[in-house]
Amino acid sequence: MQIPWELVLSFAIGLTLLCLIGYLLLVPMRFMWRLLAGGVMGALALLLVNLIGSLVGFAVEINPFTAMAVGFLGLPGAALVVALQLLL
Numbered sequence: 001m002q003i004p005w006e007l008v009l010s011f012a013i014g015l016t017l018l019c020l021i022g023y024l025l026l027v028p029m030r031f032m033w034r035l036l037a038g039g040v041m042g043a044l045a046l047l048l049v050n051l052i053g054s055l056v057g058f059a060v061e062i063n064p065f066t067a068m069a070v071g072f073l074g075l076p077g078a079a080l081v082v083a084l085q086l087l088l
Contacts (some may be wrong), residue, residue: 036070045070060085
């Protein structure tokens, strides 16, 4: 019993397309996980700023926007949020 070459070719093309679709779905998910982890780390950094700032009566609101800004920009983002809180 022989396997037709068209069947082998169709399975190879299907497997290649399946791998390509899996890769295209995986890349955005990595970005979303990194963004979520950055937001959590930003919220923790703002919590630390609030703990230190409570000694002198200073507090920064922790919301998703400030947490994502600090998580995405890092230390300059934290300085930006603190500067905006002092100015406004």
